[in-house]
Amino acid sequence: MFNKILIANRGEIACRIIRTARRLGIATVAVHSDADARALHVREADEAVHIGPAPAGESYLSIERMVDACRRTGAEAVHPGYGFLSENARFVRALDEAGIAFIGPNAAAIEAMGDKIESKRIAEAAGVSTVPGHPRAIADVREAADVAEDIGYPVMIKASAGGGGKGMRIARNGQELDDGFARAVSEAGSSFGDERVFIEKLIERPRHIEIQVLGDRHGNVIHLGERECSIQRRNQKVIEEAPSAFVDAAMRDAMGRQAVALAKAVGYDSAGTVEFIVDAAGNFYFLEMNTRLQVEHPVTELVTGIDIVEQMIRVAAGEPLAIEQSDVTFDGWAIEARIYAEDPSRNFLPSTGRLVHYRPPPEGLASDGSRVRIDSGVYEGGEISIYYDPLIAKLCTHGRDRDSAVDHMAHALDRFVIDGIRNNTAFLAAVMRNPRWRSADISTGFLAEEYPDGFSGMPPEGRAGRILASIAAAMDDVENRRKRRISGQMDGRPVVFASRRVVDFGTASQRVEVLEDGRGLLRIVHLDADGKIEADVAVAGNWTPGKRVWEGEVDGVPVFVQVRPILNGYRLSYAGIETAAYVYTETEARLAALMPAQAAADTSRVLLCPMPGLMVSIAVEVGQEVKTGEPLCVVEAMKMENILRAERDGVVARINCKPGDTLAVDDVIMEFE
Numbered sequence: 001m002f003n004k005i006l007i008a009n010r011g012e013i014a015c016r017i018i019r020t021a022r023r024l025g026i027a028t029v030a031v032h033s034d035a036d037a038r039a040l041h042v043r044e045a046d047e048a049v050h051i052g053p054a055p056a057g058e059s060y061l062s063i064e065r066m067v068d069a070c071r072r073t074g075a076e077a078v079h080p081g082y083g084f085l086s087e088n089a090r091f092v093r094a095l096d097e098a099g100i101a102f103i104g105p106n107a108a109a110i111e112a113m114g115d116k117i118e119s120k121r122i123a124e125a126a127g128v129s130t131v132p133g134h135p136r137a138i139a140d141v142r143e144a145a146d147v148a149e150d151i152g153y154p155v156m157i158k159a160s161a162g163g164g165g166k167g168m169r170i171a172r173n174g175q176e177l178d179d180g181f182a183r184a185v186s187e188a189g190s191s192f193g194d195e196r197v198f199i200e201k202l203i204e205r206p207r208h209i210e211i212q213v214l215g216d217r218h219g220n221v222i223h224l225g226e227r228e229c230s231i232q233r234r235n236q237k238v239i240e241e242a243p244s245a246f247v248d249a250a251m252r253d254a255m256g257r258q259a260v261a262l263a264k265a266v267g268y269d270s271a272g273t274v275e276f277i278v279d280a281a282g283n284f285y286f287l288e289m290n291t292r293l294q295v296e297h298p299v300t301e302l303v304t305g306i307d308i309v310e311q312m313i314r315v316a317a318g319e320p321l322a323i324e325q326s327d328v329t330f331d332g333w334a335i336e337a338r339i340y341a342e343d344p345s346r347n348f349l350p351s352t353g354r355l356v357h358y359r360p361p362p363e364g365l366a367s368d369g370s371r372v373r374i375d376s377g378v379y380e381g382g383e384i385s386i387y388y389d390p391l392i393a394k395l396c397t398h399g400r401d402r403d404s405a406v407d408h409m410a411h412a413l414d415r416f417v418i419d420g421i422r423n424n425t426a427f428l429a430a431v432m433r434n435p436r437w438r439s440a441d442i443s444t445g446f447l448a449e450e451y452p453d454g455f456s457g458m459p460p461e462g463r464a465g466r467i468l469a470s471i472a473a474a475m476d477d478v479e480n481r482r483k484r485r486i487s488g489q490m491d492g493r494p495v496v497f498a499s500r501r502v503v504d505f506g507t508a509s510q511r512v513e514v515l516e517d518g519r520g521l522l523r524i525v526h527l528d529a530d531g532k533i534e535a536d537v538a539v540a541g542n543w544t545p546g547k548r549v550w551e552g553e554v555d556g557v558p559v560f561v562q563v564r565p566i567l568n569g570y571r572l573s574y575a576g577i578e579t580a581a582y583v584y585t586e587t588e589a590r591l592a593a594l595m596p597a598q599a600a601a602d603t604s605r606v607l608l609c610p611m612p613g614l615m616v617s618i619a620v621e622v623g624q625e626v627k628t629g630e631p632l633c634v635v636e637a638m639k640m641e642n643i644l645r646a647e648r649d650g651v652v653a654r655i656n657c658k659p660g661d662t663l664a665v666d667d668v669i670m671e672f673e
Ligand code: ADP
Pocket: 082, 083, 084, 161, 162, 163, 164, 165, 236, 237, 290, 293, 294, 295, 296, 389
């Protein structure tokens, strides 16, 4: 076994690998760029090496600097995590030459599977069912039309070197193919340095289901069952689960066999993932193989009890797999939600800045046998920079069945406090209540279909609205009782407080009566405009002013609500609802209704920068007329180029910056007449 390993990565995955290495008694070396000098993975490793400036190309992607860091620290092996150098065969060869072990597959397997065309050919030869299509590079648009005609529309044009959900384009007819082909080729060239594209059938309403495989250096390969990753945004995974509600034992066996056959065909000798796309009839087709640890590997670990990173380290050290296929069993259901620094209300644009508050829910095993696991690489007070992936944390829950895992995920998201950076926890919490998700009626189009306009919060209505109004009234009651018990106050006539309150959400309000049931429970009676009883809600909690999460039960059901105090009330978030809740007496409510609302600033004549980033290019000039939807400029942030478009027709009056400028959020980029 190794004595010391280097982790050629950052963020949550570096921290996760350190955790296993430590348990195995292996010393760890972290590497970091300038931007990550104070990052969590640096703090958690036994030692750390600075490898260069912030841009990944000069640090985390530099083979030379990684090998050098190993030499300097005496690390005997390298775990690459995912992304960066994890699927780079040149890196593996460079390590080989330096006599350092790679905790991943051999270079030939990476090469064979790194190319989508080549891997499809190998898969076909190994008897794996592949997406109908032609696994060959298409020379020109004429050949593309022939091939597409032959396969039958709709088709997908794909970059052979593509990855990370990029480099894919749908064509539903000859016209779309004509329009899209040249752009697909040039995008493939500019994004992946490889212009080859191929064409395959577009599978409609598909599910993404993948098989985790595990091989060793002695020719053994097993599989650890499937993960379903159909909840995607722009072909990138957001929520994953294991097992899949769509897969029965026979299908698991069939997919597992094919995945193992493919792994054996390429001499696979580490952890890897064989991805399939599955149509509504249950036919499954090979998509690609990822020759690395996958982001969503924790859900497999939770249901199988196998530490995949540990297995990777052991096989890299030459140990034969100690697990046989028949040893692999599945227990319960696990779900992972990726918590991203992004703004769902601004079309999921990345967000950066300081994590003013970062309070994840408690981890570990609960009394009902469920478990919460958090893989994160950040800490309160730390910063999310513009240079890397916007992943803040991976939140996983494990329960006895799917419903239980989903319920626990909903609660864990409700109590996950993140301030200072826009993030998608409320969005994920809303998805957990979505009836289609709850019934596992999902496909890769789920998010686009259910949230076509992005997400700007659920309305405080219905059952959830009633819960929030009740809790707001209950918290107000706690504060009022405090005010009644000022120490040193002389006995006298008790102050009589009215029990009626109005909870005002801004958009709607609810009249309630706050009553005690004599056993420490509060009853919040909801009244309609005529004073008739609409609902009678039992609230039990031990919230005290200052607590950021209200925890308790409403009508006997556990509820967690995030609380941020504001003037005359609270900002609450729960179940995807983010709302202000003002609590007034009836008199105050009458007067509050007379207060003029503050008008929002007029931003219709300016283009504001939606996130901190770098101005890449400006597409318009002063005096130019622009139409709605026309691109105005490109801002780079978090490895992504974001095109900012005109929100309405207008004429450019002023441009306040130039390419190369660094921008802060809400900087005025240009003004319109
Ligand atoms: P997973 O199934 O593990 O989520 P992804 O394809 O989403 O796999 O990629 C995992 C990580 O690697 C992401 O951070 C993604 O941005 C990055 N990545 C993978 N392939 C590429 C690529 N070819 N170019 C850029 N980034 C990539």
